[in-house]
Amino acid sequence: GGLNMARGIHSYVCDPSIGLNxxxxxxxxxxxxxxxxxxxxxxxxxxxxxxxxxxxxxxxxxxxxxxxxxxxxxxxxxxxxxxxxxxxxxxxxxxxxxxxxxxxxxxxxxxxxxxxxxxxxxxxxxxxxxxxxxGSYALTEPDSGSDAASLRTTARRDGDHFVINGSKAFISGSGDSHVYAVMVRHEGKPGPKGIFCILIEPDTPGFILGKKEKKLGWNTHAARIITFEDVRVPVSNVIGGEDQGFNIAMSGLNGGRLNIAACSLGAAQQSFDLALEHLKVRKQFGKALADFQWNQFKAAEMATKLVTSRLAVREAARHLTDNTQHKVAMCALAKLYATDTCFEIVNQALQMHGGYGILKDYPLQQFLRDSRIHQIIEGTNEIMRLVIARDVLTNSNALTG
Amino acid sequence: GGLNMARGIHSYVCDPSIGLNxxxxxxxxxxxxxxxxxxxxxxxxxxxxxxxxxxxxxxxxxxxxxxxxxxxxxxxxxxxxxxxxxxxxxxxxxxxxxxxxxxxxxxxxxxxxxxxxxxxxxxxxxxxxxxxxxGSYALTEPDSGSDAASLRTTARRDGDHFVINGSKAFISGSGDSHVYAVMVRHEGKPGPKGIFCILIEPDTPGFILGKKEKKLGWNTHAARIITFEDVRVPVSNVIGGEDQGFNIAMSGLNGGRLNIAACSLGAAQQSFDLALEHLKVRKQFGKALADFQWNQFKAAEMATKLVTSRLAVREAARHLTDNTQHKVAMCALAKLYATDTCFEIVNQALQMHGGYGILKDYPLQQFLRDSRIHQIIEGTNEIMRLVIARDVLTNSNALTG
Amino acid sequence: GGLNMARGIHSYVCDPSIGLNxxxxxxxxxxxxxxxxxxxxxxxxxxxxxxxxxxxxxxxxxxxxxxxxxxxxxxxxxxxxxxxxxxxxxxxxxxxxxxxxxxxxxxxxxxxxxxxxxxxxxxxxxxxxxxxxxGSYALTEPDSGSDAASLRTTARRDGDHFVINGSKAFISGSGDSHVYAVMVRHEGKPGPKGIFCILIEPDTPGFILGKKEKKLGWNTHAARIITFEDVRVPVSNVIGGEDQGFNIAMSGLNGGRLNIAACSLGAAQQSFDLALEHLKVRKQFGKALADFQWNQFKAAEMATKLVTSRLAVREAARHLTDNTQHKVAMCALAKLYATDTCFEIVNQALQMHGGYGILKDYPLQQFLRDSRIHQIIEGTNEIMRLVIARDVLTNSNALTG
Amino acid sequence: GGLNMARGIHSYVCDPSIGLNxxxxxxxxxxxxxxxxxxxxxxxxxxxxxxxxxxxxxxxxxxxxxxxxxxxxxxxxxxxxxxxxxxxxxxxxxxxxxxxxxxxxxxxxxxxxxxxxxxxxxxxxxxxxxxxxxGSYALTEPDSGSDAASLRTTARRDGDHFVINGSKAFISGSGDSHVYAVMVRHEGKPGPKGIFCILIEPDTPGFILGKKEKKLGWNTHAARIITFEDVRVPVSNVIGGEDQGFNIAMSGLNGGRLNIAACSLGAAQQSFDLALEHLKVRKQFGKALADFQWNQFKAAEMATKLVTSRLAVREAARHLTDNTQHKVAMCALAKLYATDTCFEIVNQALQMHGGYGILKDYPLQQFLRDSRIHQIIEGTNEIMRLVIARDVLTNSNALTG
Ligand SMILES: Cc1cc2nc3c(=O)[nH]c(=O)nc-3n(C[C@H](O)[C@H](O)[C@H](O)COP(=O)(O)OP(=O)(O)OC[C@H]3O[C@@H](n4cnc5c(N)ncnc54)[C@H](O)[C@@H]3O)c2cc1C
Ligand SMILES: Cc1cc2nc3c(=O)[nH]c(=O)nc-3n(C[C@H](O)[C@H](O)[C@H](O)COP(=O)(O)OP(=O)(O)OC[C@H]3O[C@@H](n4cnc5c(N)ncnc54)[C@H](O)[C@@H]3O)c2cc1C
Ligand SMILES: Cc1cc2nc3c(=O)[nH]c(=O)nc-3n(C[C@H](O)[C@H](O)[C@H](O)COP(=O)(O)OP(=O)(O)OC[C@H]3O[C@@H](n4cnc5c(N)ncnc54)[C@H](O)[C@@H]3O)c2cc1C
Ligand SMILES: Cc1cc2nc3c(=O)[nH]c(=O)nc-3n(C[C@H](O)[C@H](O)[C@H](O)COP(=O)(O)OP(=O)(O)OC[C@H]3O[C@@H](n4cnc5c(N)ncnc54)[C@H](O)[C@@H]3O)c2cc1C
The missing domain is CATH 1.10.540.10 (Acyl-CoA dehydrogenase/oxidase, N-terminal domain)
Known part of the structure; x- marks a missing residue:
């Protein structure tokens, strides 16, 4: 059946253990x-x-x-x-x-x-x-997605509490989380500097869970709108400096982007291995699909995409581990490249399965649905381009203009 | 909300009424x-x-x-x-x-x-x-997909009946259809010439419906395996000549391919119109998404893909209407081009919606799932390449080899 | 030899006579x-x-x-x-x-x-x-290419003459032309409305030809900078209204874009036919290149691109012939699509020739060099996107912003 | 002018010194x-x-x-x-x-x-x-390119000499080389095992240089057909075993592929740096080209391609240096990816230069012409796919079939 783990393809150029200690x-x-x-x-x-x-x-x-x-x-x-x-x-x-x-x-x-x-x-x-x-991470709002710094959830100081109002959108894991890292804005302080990060627990009065969104993928955890109506949170729940919320959110995202890129890699690797196996086993026109040159060459292209995606992800991981000067750009680059390219691999693996690729008895369609989201999440791939452009065109102004 | 029909964009270069009488x-x-x-x-x-x-x-x-x-x-x-x-x-x-x-x-x-x-x-x-x-159309079998001519559902003549055994896979509409046009093989007659087409009604004894497949898309009608166990069908149910089944199946498919290509076109048109509207309405970084040059240029590319897809579909439609010499290749070409290209349009339109694109409250993800199937159905897009290659490389042999 | 005209491939789906009266x-x-x-x-x-x-x-x-x-x-x-x-x-x-x-x-x-x-x-x-x-057409200046309306060649009225100063760049045919349609600006009148078109003959004093540019392609005619130093031209040489120069230049360009797209089509057609022939004749690994499935499928993709490019060009030609509402966008669309896509066809045809593709004894490399220019000339393909975007996003502002 | 070396862009994510000791x-x-x-x-x-x-x-x-x-x-x-x-x-x-x-x-x-x-x-x-x-390397023959093992240049043993007849095609550096490493076949011994490698000096009688080919690029050294007419070469000129010529030729090619990939990388790096500089300096529509979002995002894509190409080249270099199990596939993969992808970078950099990109006063067109050859040389990129496919589909047969 389609749901058996691809049997170990021990030794090929796409082996993920190559190069590791x-x-x-x-x-x-x-x-x-x-x-x-x-x-x-x-x-x-x-x-x-x-x-x-x-x-x-x-x-x-x-x-x-x-x-x-x-x-x-x-x-x-x-x-x-x-x-x-x-x-x-x-x-x-x-x-x-x-x-x-x-x-x-x-x-x-x-x-x-x-x-x-x-x-x-x-x-x-x-x-x-x-x-x-x-845990859940709450940055996005209905009117503030790519432009996260424009967020409008407000925190008004009241003694040793903040009183929070506003709403967050697309919060993954919401409904099942015990702690939410929420980016909020000091009342009356516009711009990135007005933002801070505060931990909120879901049993706090005024914390309202929206309906569970129905989604293309990422169905193993909920996404919901969360609304804050006069939610009182102790000032001690703030993490990081009181004007550091945007920086914290962004530095969290570097890792998030890297990890999401790695997730696309896994989806692509498994889809590729399944496709290789299917090509060898499935016969049409009296021979294995693997005996058709088109499929061989497409498999070679998939291998090329997989290896280069992995190289990008691991390079970004090294930059982040070593806290290098270009870590932001490299994480964005790896996220852009790997999530786009691995989606292509998954999609091609699905195609190689013919009609079986679209059946839920086979995992290809699920890898497709799940990895499609990675091109949008943790900053869209357009925003990744913007981040990379900033690195390579430093002297140019108005990059969001 | 996302589910309102895109308001009439009356006059643009993608208007589908351009050129019609x-x-x-x-x-x-x-x-x-x-x-x-x-x-x-x-x-x-x-x-x-x-x-x-x-x-x-x-x-x-x-x-x-x-x-x-x-x-x-x-x-x-x-x-x-x-x-x-x-x-x-x-x-x-x-x-x-x-x-x-x-x-x-x-x-x-x-x-x-x-x-x-x-x-x-x-x-x-x-x-x-x-x-x-x-009605339903039953050509594909579990072991015979792209190589339809290798089908193995057998018809044994018994007086003025055929006794049919075998199974058909992925039959759209099955379970809800009243008449199935089934491609079967005269017992002992291999090759395309051994195939004929027979109408079977689902209440005939031995006609067994498999489980409803769970699928990525095309969820508004079932696909099932159908098994025939000694199904007795009157000889008079044969349509077309007794060695004409493959030709009939294929000539049905010309129209099928054209129509499926047209369906992709519709999905792309609606997705494009929704994206244009979203670009104009949604604001980030203090301006409409439509004011970012990347989105403008991507919209131009989508328009280009949409117009050229439509031209291909209509050209194929003219060839089929006029029963031209190259109608087979033109239908394959339109199917290949329009289903691949319109998938790209839908996918880009989804991307332009950001996170909203993946929500089931918005139609983008459904257009994506449904139109993805068109690259496989009615002959995969690889088989389309094969059909076109046959047209342009006529003197070359072994095109399936 | 590589330079023989591809022998008539009379009847295939790419035949350019299909659909003509x-x-x-x-x-x-x-x-x-x-x-x-x-x-x-x-x-x-x-x-x-x-x-x-x-x-x-x-x-x-x-x-x-x-x-x-x-x-x-x-x-x-x-x-x-x-x-x-x-x-x-x-x-x-x-x-x-x-x-x-x-x-x-x-x-x-x-x-x-x-x-x-x-x-x-x-x-x-x-x-x-x-x-x-x-004849030659002179719009572009060293500092004014895509932004043609910013041109600075100046015409000062002096009695029944204009005295012209400035320079034009990349003027095709210059040195060999007898009449130049030159876009110039009334002294002191900024913006598109300040531009008019005047015919200048090269023997007029002050008309100075620059050196012949060495170029990647388009080598069968010269491109030069032309400098005007107090060139006196009779007022009667103006064509069109005195504030109509930009419109005239642009309406000339609609046809120019269409024709350039058609030129790419011809380059692609000939390259494709040469490739088909080469695939059939050249043998490697004991069989014709045409017997390798990759080459067959690539040929099918080239055919698809060729047919869709032709459909786009002819649709634009119909719009221009019929002077339709969307003729500007359709000419831009055909230019964008056909010049990009036909370049891909030529490039793939070259690849199919292996090493022979890069030899000047074979025409592939010349078709490549010549058709590469079409993605830049008569308005770059980025400007084509801008023109199309304007059509499909009419209510959006700042399209050049 | 266009021919000044791009000024040092010291610190960006594409810096080639990143990660080096x-x-x-x-x-x-x-x-x-x-x-x-x-x-x-x-x-x-x-x-x-x-x-x-x-x-x-x-x-x-x-x-x-x-x-x-x-x-x-x-x-x-x-x-x-x-x-x-x-x-x-x-x-x-x-x-x-x-x-x-x-x-x-x-x-x-x-x-x-x-x-x-x-x-x-x-x-x-x-x-x-x-x-x-x-030195020059002589493997290819007029009828034996991708299928190098089918070469037909014959060596007949005559005492302590070999008498060599046949011809080699596309020999780079020929006419200016002092030593040619020539792959020849023992008379009457078909297949790869019949091949050996022999050093030939051009002053040997019967060594005939063909005309200098005119080419798209690689113009700084000649390519010629070389014909051997009863060329007598001492047996001691053989290098490697007498049945090892094909292996020698192929192992030489691993390095050749890697180096050619690195050459594409250099072409792309320089073209990219030139483009970045041009984007910053050139103004149209009242602002720098770098201020148009399309150009920024395209620059980001180029950076992504450049970095991933470099990662692939360096990974292959490590495999070759360490003589790993998958070095053949990794060199092929790096060659396929980097030569294709860097050609795209060069081509985009040319496009960003507008008309200037096609002038020989600017280096873009030369980088384009030269790097185009890399997709064909040292084994075409189709043969690279074949080599990679062999690695990932080991159990599949008939990979050249
Ligand atoms: C399944 C899912 C789970 C998520 N989970 C979380 C979560 O746990 N926590 C959280 O905080 N957020 C989460 N998000 C939100 C996610 O981070 C945002 O969806 C994403 O940042 C994009 O924002 P948006 O949806 O508002 O799109 P928008 O910002 O409206 O973007 C719409 C389109 O415009 C483009 N665009 C935007 N700005 C520009 C520009 N300047 N130039 C060019 N193009 C531009 C975008 O790339 C996109 O294509 C989740 C989203 C999804 C879909
Ligand atoms: C939702 C759905 C509904 C359907 N409805 C119907 C229906 O109503 N009636 C019906 O009869 N059928 C139906 N089908 C079946 C459909 O027509 C087949 O799935 C399709 O023809 C492909 O066959 P396959 O799935 O067996 O794939 P395979 O033939 O096994 O193909 C697997 C992969 O190999 C490739 N391949 C195959 N041969 C070659 C070759 N020679 N060279 C290179 N590549 C090759 C294919 O392109 C594909 O990528 C339906 C399928 C789906 C998914
Ligand atoms: C061989 C040749 C022959 C020619 N013959 C003629 C002729 O006969 N007569 C004549 O008048 N002209 C002629 N031209 C000029 C040609 O029309 C211009 O080269 C062309 O319009 C581009 O202008 P440019 O070269 O100044 O590039 P630029 O305008 O400087 O453009 C450089 C790059 O920036 C991009 N760009 C520019 N503006 C934007 C924007 N707003 N947004 C995003 N990207 C942008 C461009 O697309 C391009 O990629 C010729 C050019 C060539 C190469
Ligand atoms: C400028 C230049 C310099 C060169 N220098 C040298 C040199 O110094 N020494 C030397 O020995 N050689 C040299 N070569 C030769 C070069 O290695 C060959 O051109 C190359 O290997 C391709 O061989 P071919 O030209 O015969 O193409 P072919 O082998 O005829 O290939 C033609 C096309 O068919 C494709 N093809 C071939 N086989 C298959 C298959 N099985 N499946 C699918 N597609 C296939 C190819 O990929 C290509 O697209 C040089 C070539 C050039 C252009």
């Missing part, structure tokens, strides 16, 4: 096994039930995927961004949508680990690491 | 109004319910879309293939999947009208024209 | 024969000598290609824009660069025929029709 | 300076004169570019393949065609260094390292 290979293997055993057999079910697979997430927490690049002190796995990219790539071979949510959750854990107080860390990180607590 | 424009208007009133408001519901909208089809029958290019004698609308392409384009703006099923149904009606006996016509055509009877 | 086919045949006999055998020589083939142009004049869509009164051929597009397509199969110059010359002839006085017509048109007089 | 950066700097000082100022002249710049090559020899990855014992520079790729990338920024010839020369030096006898090495390597002796 033994430690990295071990991390990769753990993630691969998790994907193979816990995700892939259930990815269709997760998708069709449209529910968060909470028990599976706890298992992910057990192997260390709840706070991958957080310090070990509060339960984090203490791995690098490079390691994390390896993990997300593998997880996505098993269920791309779930891997993407794990990425968002990790982004929030990392924000708390990096910018939070000791109290925040103690309160949230052990549970987040174990995936008994889940 | 008044009679054709009238046909187009009827189809457009039908799409706008009966399909578009319900396309999301049809999709999510995953049921055939039988009452809506009857309304389509009333306006003459049940047997569009059949003779008027038995209830057909007596229109040309060119007219039909205009109609399918418009219907698909309202619900691409339903338009596609209407195309398949019309293909069957046309086969009966062209190759059937007077008795067949009397029995089926008035009902098919009115869409109180529905 | 007998009269149009006759026009096409004349142009085809001229290309085959007078241009193709010498195209490499024209290119390498880098000289205008003046005698050949006179032969073109004899068959009526010097003033194709001018009235017959003064020697024009009185044909439609549609006919002209047929002619340029055919001429370009024989020598794309020469066909392109013939297009520019015809643009000038048409401007004189349409906007000139009776005296202008008498003086220039008979010779231009016979190609004993040659 | 200090030693590698030093090697890169040497090559960069050589390109900047010795090649770039003369690349147009080299191209237009169509002569090998022998004196410049000697200067290249002086800095160590004549035998880059040969052992130091006989004058080689003893660098790695990775270092070599860095060098070719830089050289190609100055003159792509000359860099490509230096690559071919180095391939021959490496073959002698690796497979030659002590006597061969003594005789040729010091001079080749100094570029006072030049």
């Amino acid at each position: 033994p430690e990295q290979q071990e991390i990769q293997t753990v993630a691969r096994d998790f994907a193979r055993n816990e995700l892939y057999p259930k990815m269709a079910e997760f998708d069709q039930k449209e529910e968060m697979p909470k028990e599976t997430l706890k298992l992910a927490g057990e192997v260390g995927f709840g706070a991958i690049y957080c310090h070990e002190e509060h339960g984090g796995s203490g791995l690098t961004r490079f390691d994390a990219a390896l993990i997300f790539e593998q997880l996505a071979t098993g269920c791309t949508s779930t891997a993407a949510y794990i990425s968002i959750h990790n982004m929030v854990a990392w924000m708390i680990d990096t910018y939070g107080s000791e109290a925040h860390k103690k309160k949230f990180l052990p549970g987040m690491a174990a995936f008994t607590l889940r | 008044p009679e054709q424009q009238e046909i187009q208007t009827v189809a457009r109004d039908f799409a706008r009133n009966e399909l578009y408001p319900k396309m999301a519901e049809f999709d999510q319910k995953e049921e055939m909208p039988k009452e809506t089809l009857k309304l389509a029958g009333e306006v003459g879309f049940g047997a569009i290019y059949c003779h008027e004698e038995h209830g057909g609308s007596g229109l040309t293939r060119f007219d039909a392409a205009l109609i399918f384009e418009q219907l698909a703006t309202g619900c691409t999947s339903t338009a596609a099923y209407i195309s398949i149904h019309n293909m069957v009606a046309w086969m009966i009208d062209t190759y059937g006996s007077e008795a067949h016509k009397k029995k089926f055509l008035p009902g098919m024209a009115a869409f109180t009877l529905r | 007998p009269e149009q086919q006759e026009i096409q045949t004349v142009a085809r024969d001229f290309a085959r006999n007078e241009l193709y055998p010498k195209m490499a020589e024209f290119d390498q000598k880098e000289e205008m083939p003046k005698e050949t142009l006179k032969l073109a004049g004899e068959v009526g290609f010097g003033a194709i869509y001018c009235h017959e009164e003064h020697g024009g051929s009185g044909l439609t824009r549609f006919d002209a597009a047929l002619i340029f397509e055919q001429l370009a199969t024989g020598c794309t660069s020469t066909a392109a110059y013939i297009s520019i010359h015809n643009m000038v002839a048409w401007m004189i025929d349409t906007y000139g006085s009776e005296a202008h017509k008498k003086k220039f048109l008979p010779g231009m029709a016979a190609f004993t007089l040659r | 200090p030693e590698q950066q030093e090697i890169q700097t040497v090559a960069r300076d050589f390109a900047r000082n010795e090649l770039y100022p003369k690349m147009a002249e080299f191209d237009q004169k169509e002569e090998m710049p022998k004196e410049t090559l000697k200067l290249a020899g002086e800095v160590g570019f004549g035998a880059i990855y040969c052992h130091e014992e006989h004058g080689g520079s003893g660098l790695t393949r990775f270092d070599a790729a860095l060098i070719f990338e830089q050289l190609a920024t100055g003159c792509t065609s000359t860099a490509a010839y230096i690559s071919i020369h180095n391939m021959v030096a490496w073959m002698i260094d690796t497979y030659g006898s002590e006597a061969h090495k003594k005789k040729f390597l010091p001079g080749m390292a100094a570029f006072t002796l030049r």
